[in-house]
Amino acid sequence: MHHPEHDTTIPPRDPAQVMRLARMGSFHQSRLSFMRVLLRRLKSEHWTFEQHLFNIDARGVGRAVYCAHGPDRSYSLIAFANDLPPEKRSDRVIATEWDATFTLFDGIPSEVDLDRLQDNVPKQEAGRVSEKELSLSRANRSVRLWEHVVTALSEGRQPDTAKVRDVGYLMRTTAVYGSGKFGAADREMIAERPEFRAPFQVEMLSVFLTRGFVMDLVEHLARQRAPDTAVPLDPDLRRCFGIGNSTGLGMAPFLMTHPVLINNWIAAKETVLARVRSLPTATQDDAALFRQFSVRAMINADTWTSSHAIQIEKLADLRRDMTLLQTHLKSADLTTDMPWNRLWLWAEANLTLEGQEQTAALLLEPYGDLVDDLSQRMDADEQESWRIDGAMPVAVLKQHIEAIYDWALDIDWTKDTANARVWYVSQEKLEPRIGERFEEPIEAYEQPLCPGRDAARLYTDLCACSDDLVADVLLRAPQHRHILRRVQIAARYPYAEIRDNTIDAKMLPIDLLRAKLSFFGACHFDPRSDRWVRINMFKHAPFPHELVNTSAEGWAYPPLPEGTR
């Protein structure tokens, strides 16, 4: 252990600095990301995996079951594969058919379970699952890569490395529903199980098994096409395939509707960053490890592509930052005199937000013993934090608003640009959307996803009223109940609130998406618009059957080139 007492002479960063949308939209995956938490557990607990059923024809239609066996329980990914005509392929929530659909089953399914699920899982939102199912998801093939890989393998050769690198996955998931959606088990049914205590472990396990299934499927179809000549993928190239994901606005409100959970994620990361920055010295080995990871992060930045103007600019920033970091590391002393704090201060002074947040993630890499315990404290009891303290004096409430929402009190809310957007839910697909307040007839349907404006309204009311206690305010003015609860939560949980205007004309929903997806462990964020992003998950990770012989750590950045390892 480095410092069991976790000396933190350096305090965690100020929420006013961290919880800005531009910075949240620059977050990177880290040791605390939920994919990495999952693989560490699967490895340390010696989980085993088996292909329990694989009944898929030459067109790619059929079903498969993959089981994961842990110390106390087994889980099964059930996959229904489809042969989808191209015109029906869409990642958007309006789609009604997919190349493959999935559910994570609690246990090992019987034939009766499989038949029941066959009637429902392929329908996704229009179907219904039960408390035996923990997730519901779907995926489409990457048209760009799928046929190329099947053809190459069936002809006995490996696919083109550049093409593989360019796309990065063979199938792209869209929504991965968990927590009671469409009849599935509620989180509280399984939250006490150690393997699911950390957030989104059901969803991550489902996606991890899905990636393995997709690779088996593509090799299977190549064999079906040309049994005499087909070859499997080279294992090193195989690991270059992640599983894609395409995520839209449906995910964005989550960051605002789960303030305590978000606090716990960010607080964990900020706490470990403070721990590392507080180290008085570092060993030569730790310094070497950091240098190695920073080279790998540079390779990651170089292989990350996007055609979206905003991300192209951010990628240029990141690449420049990673080059600056390499130059700095040539002469930097990384072992004495609080080396990581000095490095951090250098990064803050010299790098853009992309580079700063990448550096923050890199600083955690050498220090599993300072970091990994906190991954078990990223869940939240959202029930207890929910209750309003009605006995709080109005004067105290005002002080909290002044401290947490100072940025909102400084906004001129009479300006149209400050109120330009409305978050609403569409009637047709029941999906969250964002629209233009002054151009569309949607204001009557506004969701409470604008804490800055609402806190400013509450503050104005408090300044004018003669109420003594919060309970009196709420009885008189129930419209403040939602934001007042948030203020009290944010006063107790420093990273609970986003310190930016979520209805501003220039607000970018992709910043919210990236913040959340970075905690999942995603890489290669590739926005397709300001409200829709593609990512890659589990790229370079070992496959389930490889976990027994490989490390569960260190995979999250591209490997160093041959000869430099």
Place this chain on the structure above:
Amino acid sequence: MTWSLGEIEVLTRKATKGAGYEWGIAEEAGKAVRWLCAAGLPGADALAGLLTLNDGRAYKDCCPDCAGTHWQARGGVLCPLITGSAICDRAGMLALGDRITLGKVAFPLLLVPYIASASDGAGRAISIEWPGLTMCRADRCTTIDATSKALAMGSCDTVTLRHAKTMTGTRVRRAYRGHISEQTRLVLAEFAQRTYAPDTPESRLSGAGAGLSDND
């Protein structure tokens, strides 16, 4: 078919907002009905009845005057969602041994989860009673003694809240799935509908942010 508690909470929160309540009240109503369903009690039916009854009623007519120890509504019938929230907000202030009586209240079953939350928040045992029902909450355990008529009651003239000295009734066991009748689901879904914005071609295209081909 059973429902996940999450589905029940989402549906009832939206329905409450759709019926004209503020978001903060609706959020707690969703949690209240979820709590009742997890206790095996007919909370969704009660909410469907309440929203139908109170549709279009003004807040000030059904909110309590909390000045004394007898709370009643200016308009004659207290709303249990508003009254329940007010009880929670005053949980710490209600002195030990205090007794509060409520005047006529609609669908009193909906008060029960708020009493549980008030007890947890204040750290003291509280009971709620009306003819045919006694519920006690202490140390995060609930006991209930109720007739099915009392559970389904559409209104009740007097409800008493007090410090509970003894726990009476059967201990409530927690369930992880809920039951909603189709009739109730339809009522709630219709109220929830009011929170959804009708689609336009523009909103379909820009609202969710598509427009680019994703078939690649």
